[in-house]
Amino acid sequence: LMGFLKIGDRAAGAIKSGGTTRRAAKMVIVDADHPDIEEFINWKVLEEQKVASIVAGSKMHEQKLNAIFEAIRVWDGAEEAAYDPASNDTLKAAIRDAKKVSIPETYIKRVLDYARQGHTSIEFPTYDTDWDSEAYSSVSGQNSNNSIRVTDAFLKAVEDDVDWDLINRKDGTVAKTVKARDLWDDVGHAAWACADPGIQYHDTVNAWHTCPEDGAIRGSNPCSEYMFLDDTACNLASMNLLTFYKDGAFQADEYMHATRLWTVTLEISVMMAQFPSKEIAQRSYDFRTLGLGYANIGGLLMNMGLGYDSDEGRALAGALTAIMTGVSYATSAEMAKELGPFPGYKKNADHMLRVIRNHRRAAHGEVDGYEAMNVNPVTLDRANCPDQKLVALAAHAWDEALKLGEKHGYRNAQSTVIAPTGTIGLVMDCDTTGIEPDFALVKFKKLAGGGYFKIINRSVPAALEGLGYGSAQIEEIVSYAVGHGTIGNAPGINHTSLIGHGFGQAELDKIEAALPSAFDIRFVFNQWTLGEEFCTKTLGIPAEKLNDPSFDLLRSLGFSRKDVEAANDHVCGTMTLEGAPHLSEEHYHIFDCANPCGKKGKRFLSVESHITMMAAAQSFISGAISKTINMPNDATIEDCKAAYELSWSLGVKANALYRDGSKLSQPLASALVEDDDEAAEVLETGSPMEKAAVLAEKVVEKIIVKEVERAQARDRMPERRRGYTQKAVVGGHKVYLRTGEYQDGKLGEIFIDMHKEGAGFRAMMNNFAIAVSVGLQYGVPLEEFVDAFTFTKFEPAGMVQGNDSIKNATSILDYIFRELAVSYLDRTDLAHVKPEGVSFDDLGRGEEEGKRNFSEIDGARGEDPVEVLKKVVSTGYLRNRAPQGLMVVQGGAGAGATALAGTENPAAALQTLVPEVSTTIVAETSAVAVTTSMDARTKAKMQGYEGDPCGDCGNYTLVRNGTCMKCNTCGGTSGCS
Known part of the structure; x- marks a missing residue:
């Protein structure tokens, strides 16, 4: 099995999903009694260990092997003795150090051979733990969501600590017998260590299966909300719950009308849909499954003054879910009256009506009497629902669904799921997605012209008003969270x-x-x-x-x-409401989020609160719920197992855990801290946000500053200059960008030519280019133009063809300055696809970052090869990337030869003339660049984000979204949405 899974993993990584930059959305599910289940559970754990080994090993090789070169270089005795460890004690010590860290002796010998041939250093490729790094790309298992399918029998075996048989798939014989609890311990450890695998509860899923005569449900989509027969599919639609909350009350009639309308719409979409294969098309037509759901339950609860982790909040969520699915099934039965039930209904009628009866019992709050179920569902909490009208409507909806179904059957085998709603949630202006709570109380909105502004979650003022706070009090509470924006009357410094x-x-x-x-x-x-x-x-x-x-x-x-x-x-601002003036502590729970908020925030939703909310809704959903359970960094393996066991006992169909810091690619708070007594104390006893504050303080001034020499007069371009031409098509319009450079490689002019455009528009673009060129020649930094014109929006706009790094643009100017930023400033955050090749300032080389990867041979004469390179090659054309084919021919003026460091092919690469310095003059070393990158991640964590950059737009605004990640800036996701 594992060999085939690795093939599929590589294929998914190559094919991608939905375009050129999105990661593949691939689900791998293995049964708990599969012979390879032990290896599958630990697959990603071991692969991440390989990543750690690659990162540490590559850096050890770089350090220790160059120490051998250095030991030879500083030798001041006879030349031949420099290469002899018996004579050169420094060399002997360097070799001993290399052997201590298990560097192969053959490689040590190779370095000595290089040294004898006149080479003075070696560049050994080093790697880092970035999600998109070569280290991760070289291991398997990184392009799929892994889950295991557990049965009630297995979980009972875990409880009883008995043996568990692994069954051969061909003949049904026992391949191996293991202890069920040992296997479960492996599951808990893997989830704790790398957030995989997730769990799907096979018997719970199939107890709610409406069509078992056609086979068992064996899998799901990658986000685990759609669970039905193999080779079927459904279209998703979601309703923004907050739009139904008006004048202090939930408008149930409007909600039910929208549910009916969207059920009919999705039924129509079954006929209109296109499918990837004949089998999927046929079976989707036969069972006609729908994917109606909702989003923004977290925003609704906060607006109503109800805590996400409260009995009232869970009861309301249960009632709304029950109404949605009950009305949807009743509508499906009405359509069956007119059009007939779905083709597979007849032989599954008894099973489907049994499932509908079980849903109805849960809506009526019955605790027993469930048919063919090992784990009873969580019933509707009728007593704690804040709106008793919703309770009555939920019960009536299921009464109607059963009555009409018994008479006419159903047009659809399933009707509802709760999807992540990541991208659609942004379009619908949702504060929260799916069934998720909010991730932060203060949001940071990026401005088109650069910078950002802070706003409070719009649910907060509404909730405070509903709780009885006055307008002046609300204003003070909000200012406590977002800040006053002025230092006029600030304490201490004013x-x-x-x-x-x-x-x-x-x-x-x-x-x-x-x-x-x-x-x-x-x-x-x-x-x-x-x-x-x-x-x-x-x-x-x-x-x-x-x-x-x-x-x-x-x-x-x-x-x-x-x-x-x-x-x-x-x-x-503090970005939290904890400690806010006037706010009563008894109201704190209403504003609890998935993560601690701000530097002072200590409160966040517990693991149990996520699971119990899922359980409250699961009893009334046809399919399942896509949701990731956020766990704090200090959660234990036992906590992971307990979360999975609680989910099973409450009738949840599937669960995925994410422990903060469980991925190597996620930075830890302690990574940058110096040995400072006060910082050490905070990091030992403080909350995660306090730790982040310590780090932010340490890096707050560590920023890269480009020294710009502001000329008093115009610095005119040379008569003959270098540059490049880039042709592209933006929104169907051809654009030619031509650049001109100074002798040192700096951009000095641009020309913009539009193909087949009107004379007026072409003239405007030409004169705009002249204005920019004059500005550049008078010393205006290119960075200022980039900040001013990126993200401007006007037509033509849209998809970009012909540019290998930029794939879409909001306007011609947005495209032009993205291209210039990528090519001259190495602003890969503005590129959709990172330029190929090794960047002059890629991270990951530690203190060696920014140094040239060659050493001059003693007695070398002539010009610095870096300056020669700048004189003959366009800086913008190279995009600050190494020209791997450029070679120095040894011979002729041999004294001017240069010995270079090796890469993957050391013997050849030692001749490669590639300086590892950016053509942009930067006033700090790239060690500071590392600090700055980490600073951005630290700030993102403090703002409530995950701390990783978006793979599409580069912004640090990723949030958990079901089992995937969603970017709040561009709407991109790391999987399905």
Whole structure:
């Protein structure tokens, strides 16, 4: 089995899903009694261990092998003795160190041979744990959602600690006998270590199966909400529950009308749909399954002043789910009256009516009397539902569904599921997706012109008003979360205290202008906001301190850490409601989210709250629920097993766990912390958000600053210059972009030509290009143009053809400046497909980052090969990527030869002339770039996101969405949605 799974995994990785950049949506499900189940459970665990080995091993090789070269280089004795460990003690120690970390002796010998041939260093490719890195690409199992199918018999065997037989698939004989509890321990460990496999409860799923005469349900789609017979499919549709909440009440009549309407619409879509194979088309027609569901239950509950983890919240969710499915089945029966039941209904009629009766019993709150079920469902909590009208409507809906079904049958074998609704949720303006709670109380909206602004979840003011808080109190509570955006009356640091340090009105105005979009006030108090002259002359800070990435201007002025934190909370907000003025602690639970909110937030929804919410809705869903259970980093293996067992006992059909930090690609909070006593204390005893705050403080000033020499006069282009031409089609319109470069490779001019456009539009684009070119030549940084014109929206726009990195654009200008940013600034975050080749500033080489990967042979003469390269090749054309075919021919002016470091083919690559330095002049080493990247991840975690970049747009705005990840910026998902 595993060999074939690895083939499928490679195929999925190559084919992708839904285009060129989306990861494959592939589900792999293995039964708990399969002979290969042990290997399958631990598949991803072992593959992630391989990733760790590749990362650590590659860096050890890079370090230890170059230490051997260094030991030979510093030898000051006879030349021949330099290569002899018996004579060169430093070399002997370097070889011993290499052997201690298990570097193969053959490779050590190869390095000595390189050294004897005149080479002075080697570049050994190093890897990192980024999700899209070569390390992950080289292992298997990364392109699928893995689940195992467990039966009631297996879980009983776990409870009783008895043996469990693994059965051969061909002849039904016993292949192996294992302890059920040992196998279950492996499941718990795998889920804890790498978030796979998920669990599907086979007997629970099939107890609700409406068509067992046609076979058992054996699998699901990747997100696990659609569970039915093999080779069937359904179309999904979701209703935004919050749109039915008006004037302080849920409009049940409108909700029922929408349910009827969408049931009919989805039935029509069965006839209109296209399917990937004849078998799927035929069986989907025979059973006519529908996928109606809802989204934004979390937003609705918060608006109504109900906690996600409350009896009232679960009762309301159960009632709304019961109404939706009951009305949908009743509508299906009405359509069966007119059109006849689905073709497979006749032989499955008794089974389907049994399932409908069980649904009806749950809606009436009955605790027994269920037919052919090992695990009774969670019934509708009629007593705790805040709206008794909904309880009555739910019971009536199922009465009608059963009565009409007994008379006419049903047009559809299934009618409802709860899908992740990731992308559609954005389109419908949902605060939350599917059955999920909110992930954060404060949202960060990106502005088209760059920057962002903070807004409170719109459910918060509505909930506070419903709870009886006054408008002035609500305003103060909201300001506590999002900040006041001004330092005027802030505690500790304000206008008065700053004037006392020499700040004038001009400086205060600059600070106030920058504060609304600041994530931390320390980003504002620096030389780039205040001006270098003011900082050095008025504040008396030496220039070398200002240029130190670790320099804290506020602390240097004498403000304490507490002063800074207090002012920061006042200006930028705490991003939580815990501790907010006027807010009663008894209302805190209403605003609990999936993750702790902000730096001070400690509250978050428990694992049990997620599972019990699923159970409240599961009894009234035809299919299943796509949802990931978020677990804190300190959750244990036992916690994972307990979560799976609780789900089974409550009748949930499927469950997937995600423990924070369980993937190697997710950064941990302690990664950047220095040995600071106070930081160590916070990291030992603080909450996850407090830990993130420590890290944010340490990296707050560690930003890359490009030194731009602002010329007083126009820096005119040379008469003969390099550049490149890029042809592309944007929204069906041909665009030619031509560039011109200075001698040092900097962009100096652009030309834009539109094919077959009207004279007026072409003239506008030509003159716009001239204006940009003049700006560039007068010293306006390209970065400013990129920030100003990316994400501008006007026609023509849409898909981009002919560009290998940019696949869609919101306008011609958006495309032009994305292309320039990728080619000249290495802004791969604006590319949809990262440019091929090794970047000059790719991360992962530690302190070696930014250094050239060649060493000059002693006595080398002539020009620096880097400068030669810049003179003959267009910087933009190369896109800051290494030209792998460029070689130096040894001979001729041999003294000017250069020895280069090796890569995959060391003997050949030692001759490759490729400097690992960016053609953009950066004032910090890439070690700082690593810090900056981690800073972005840390900030994302503090904002409630997962901390990983989106594979489509590069923004750090990914949130959990069922078993997948969804980007709140572009709407992209890591799987199906």
